[in-house]
Amino acid sequence: MQKVEVKYTSSIDFPKLNYRTGGTGNALVLLHGFPQSGALWSQVWEGLSNRFRIIIPDLPGAGDSAFLSREMSMEQMADSVKLVLDTENITNAVFAGHSMGGYTALAFAELYPQAVKGLSMVHSVCDADSEEKKENRRKAISLIDKGGKEAFVKQMIPGLFCAGFKEKSKNVIENQIQEACKVPGDNLVAFYNAMINRPDRRKVLKGGHFPVQWIIGKEDSIASPEKVMNQSIVANVNFVNVYDACAHMSMLEQPVELVKDLTYFVKYCYKM
Ligand code: MLT
Numbered sequence: 001m002q003k004v005e006v007k008y009t010s011s012i013d014f015p016k017l018n019y020r021t022g023g024t025g026n027a028l029v030l031l032h033g034f035p036q037s038g039a040l041w042s043q044v045w046e047g048l049s050n051r052f053r054i055i056i057p058d059l060p061g062a063g064d065s066a067f068l069s070r071e072m073s074m075e076q077m078a079d080s081v082k083l084v085l086d087t088e089n090i091t092n093a094v095f096a097g098h099s100m101g102g103y104t105a106l107a108f109a110e111l112y113p114q115a116v117k118g119l120s121m122v123h124s125v126c127d128a129d130s131e132e133k134k135e136n137r138r139k140a141i142s143l144i145d146k147g148g149k150e151a152f153v154k155q156m157i158p159g160l161f162c163a164g165f166k167e168k169s170k171n172v173i174e175n176q177i178q179e180a181c182k183v184p185g186d187n188l189v190a191f192y193n194a195m196i197n198r199p200d201r202r203k204v205l206k207g208g209h210f211p212v213q214w215i216i217g218k219e220d221s222i223a224s225p226e227k228v229m230n231q232s233i234v235a236n237v238n239f240v241n242v243y244d245a246c247a248h249m250s251m252l253e254q255p256v257e258l259v260k261d262l263t264y265f266v267k268y269c270y271k272m
Helices: 045-049 074-087 100-111 131-145 149-160 163-168 170-181 185-196 202-206 225-231 255-269
Strands: 004-009 017-022 027-031 053-057 093-098 116-122 212-217 238-243
Touching: 004 045, 004 074, 017 045, 017 074, 027 045, 027 074, 027 100, 045 053, 045 255, 053 074, 074 100, 074 185, 093 100, 093 255, 100 116, 100 185, 100 202, 116 255, 131 149, 131 185, 149 170, 149 185, 163 170, 212 225, 212 255, 238 255
Parallel strands: 027 053, 027 093, 093 116, 116 212, 212 238
Antiparallel strands: 004 017, 017 053
């Protein structure tokens, strides 16, 4: 079993960036979604670090990485990932981005196309928020600012999981709620602002020289199967994996499948 080490780096722009790393060989970067941290990948990092060199950042304001400001941008989040890679002397990698982590990976691919060998969109989409979604996020920000952070978290987290998992794994969901409740309200707002302001990045995939994988949960109401299937023809080379009994959280709902499919895709990207 490969050891996963916790490290941190910093720069003028990023006072503290925490990340985990382990394994050897070709690099695979795992980017977490909202409102999680790098710990989200704990069920899959052993299986993946047996085959690849994995890098798992806590994005700014998540886990043990320092908060920047409420006006954080997706580009800043992408730059934080670049700093981690530079610290580790990694010039290129395959990226697996879960939901908001996928939006971050797309911003990264736009800024640093030569550093991307492949992109796995894990329950994620490449378009911008609809007006309705932006409005819902603004309402959530207002609720959080009025002291309703716990109510927001308790309402949102169960909706990330499929019905069967919700029934069987109440403790996992409770743990996710508790962890999310520890995140300060301003940090949650910063992520929502970054998501509201992100542009449509279809063109990053269209012009991209790298393959794209689309991991889809049949019961996902956030990155819905219909929407993601429509986007899964955008890149030049697309892999599609659809999971039964899964909503938005395959790294917890279907970790064995996810390790298998990510491994296949990463090997393809590196022509292994
Ligand atoms: C996530 O899982 O990162 C979020 O649900 C993404 C979003 O709200 O668009």
